[in-house]
Amino acid sequence: MNFTHEPGAGQITLKWTAPADPENAGFQYMRLTYTDPRDKKTYVHNLSPYSKEIVIPNTRARYGATYSFTFVPYSESDTPGTPFVLDKCSSNAAPVAIKSTERKKLNVTAANLWTNSQEQSEGPLEQLVDGVKGGNNFFHTIWSGSVPEYSYVDIDLGKEVDRLEIQSWNRVNGGGFPQKVSWYRLEKMQDENVDITQDAFYTYDHKQGSGAQFAAMFPTSYEDPAMTPVRYLRYCGNPLAPYGNWHMGELEFYEVIVNLYNPETDEEEVE
Structure with missing residues (x-):
């Protein structure tokens, strides 16, 4: 046969x-x-x-x-x-299989942030990570003085991560949200070697609406290979002309952990 x-x-x-x-x-x-x-x-x-x-x-x-x-x-x-x-x-x-996934919130505080565009009359930077969502605590970039070409916030995650989830909440307000948002990898805080026009690793049309929430994961799927570890990020609102000012209610960051099962070793592995 x-x-x-x-x-x-x-x-x-x-x-x-x-x-x-x-x-x-x-x-x-x-x-x-x-x-x-x-x-x-x-x-x-x-x-x-x-x-x-x-x-x-x-x-x-x-x-x-x-x-x-x-x-x-x-x-x-x-x-x-x-x-x-x-x-x-x-x-x-x-094939290696995903056994489970988990998220661990990263302890990002005001001490982990820096901005090139702090409005002096309202919206202090620390309110971007004060835990208030859906309220009227917010960070605001410069509008009452000389507006920089690009307004951004640098973030120190506190550790290197190879999988990351970012969440944001708009301020409870009728407008003034960023139209577009770009994220950049940095080698350090206040990194001057970043080309705002070229180097973004993720750009999206920001979700509009009072109190609106947005979430993104990098890589975008649990099945995708982990990315090169990153610790420092730049959040740039309205990175394309017209630049303008913007405000944001809250940011949160999570380390995403993928627990794998390798059948060839019959063992669990953490990616």
Whole structure:
């Protein structure tokens, strides 16, 4: 019946040529047995004469070509026929899977912030991280004096992270929110080697509306590889002309932790 195997990611596909006339195949069913080297258990599958393949799940590359499968045809009277052994079968590596995820709030306080654009009459910088959401505590960039070309806030997360969630809340107010927001990586606070026009790693149209909330995660999916660790960020509102001033109610930062399960080692790993 020309039995063959195809290695897959954490699985082995067994294939064979089905009888041309399954109704007169000479056997009622075919029994497949094998012992899994991982758990030492023996597994049994009864296969129809119409079947042509079966996928064996939860296999591991680490066992090499040690998988062996025995096929035995059985007659209508349940009498076994001549067995066929397909041995020296192997699997490709089983993919690493996400076991769980968690978020840990980063302790970003006023001491972790710096701005090039503090309005003197209202909206002190410390109110950007004072924990008040949906209220009228807010940070405001300069509007009563010389408005810088770009108004931004530098943030020290306090530690390097390779997965990050950012949340923001608008001030409870009718307008004046940034139209666009760009985020930049910094080597240090007040980093002068950042090109505002070129270096943003994330830009978006800011959500408008009184008290509106926005959230973004980097990388954008748990399945994506972790990013290069970052500690210092720049939050730049309205990075494109016309520049103008803006205000923001609250920012929060979370370290995102992805706990992985590696089937090839049967161990949990923290990315």
